[in-house]
Amino acid sequence: MYIEDFEAFYQQSVELYKARPLETRYSIKFRHSEGKLVLKVTDDRTCLKYKTDQQADLRKLERITSIFFPLMACGELPAEGAAGVEAGQQQQQQQAGGTQAAGASSKKARRRG
Amino acid sequence: MVLLESDPFLNELHKMYDRNKSGTVWVTMKRTNMKPRKSKKPNPKAEYVCLIRANDGKRHISTTVSATQYAKFSQSMVIIMKGAMADTLKKKEKKKDKQ
Numbered sequence: 424m425y426i427e428d429f430e431a432f433y434q435q436s437v438e439l440y441k442a443r444p445l446e447t448r449y450s451i452k453f454r455h456s457e458g459k460l461v462l463k464v465t466d467d468r469t470c471l472k473y474k475t476d477q478q479a480d481l482r483k484l485e486r487i488t489s490i491f492f493p494l495m496a497c498g499e500l501p502a503e504g505a506a507g508v509e510a511g512q513q514q515q516q517q518q519a520g521g522t523q524a525a526g527a528s529s530k531k532a533r534r535r536g
Numbered sequence: 537m538v539l540l541e542s543d544p545f546l547n548e549l550h551k552m553y554d555r556n557k558s559g560t561v562w563v564t565m566k567r568t569n570m571k572p573r574k575s576k577k578p579n580p581k582a583e584y585v586c587l588i589r590a591n592d593g594k595r596h597i598s599t600t601v602s603a604t605q606y607a608k609f610s611q612s613m614v615i616i617m618k619g620a621m622a623d624t625l626k627k628k629e630k631k632k633d634k635q
Binding site for chain 1: 553556557558559560561562563564565566567568584585586601602603605606607609610611613614617618620621622624625626627628
């Protein structure tokens with residue numbers, strides 16, 4: 424069943440996964456020759472599909488893929504999974520900020536030298 | 537089906553997208569404990585991981601990602617996919633008539 428609205432597809436597919444985490448699979452099909460991308464989530468009872476050919480929709484691909492990774496790797500609820508991802512990003516940002524600060528201070532040190 | 541480590545899998549996935557400029561690539565993800573389905577006693581302690589498979593109709597590759605590794609892998613995989621798909625997908629049509 425194709426769903427036109429991405430938000431509906433996103434929510435329904437997460438619900439589908441939560442109902443049967445061990446039987447649900449998420450699949451990304453890309454047909455180069457037609458430039459067509461199809462996302463599919465199914466538990467062999469219900470099949471949800473979303474189809475696009477727009478480059479801008481790659482953001483949606485990124486969004487749904489990055490929610491299914493924590494769901495499938497940890498088996499946790501999306502709230503916790505999403506929080507984990509955000510926390511990880513914040514840590515990375517902090518680390519990046521720290522390295523930048525370190526770089527700046529080393530530059531200053533060089534100038535002083 | 538070749539089960540690879542995560543980095544070789546990403547390399548192979550990249551090549552697979554490159555090879556199939558006129559074909560189709562499927563990528564499938566599911567949660568599994570990698571045990572045969574027929575085993576009678578389900579083991580509650582079995583470790584569950586995320587199994588990722590890729591297939592172009594000729595070759596199949598797969599890898600598993602555990603709860604500790606997924607963040608980095610997920611980012612890399614999305615970057616590869618976006619890179620492979622960006623050129624082929626249509627760009628948003630700009631509205632010519634400004635009102």
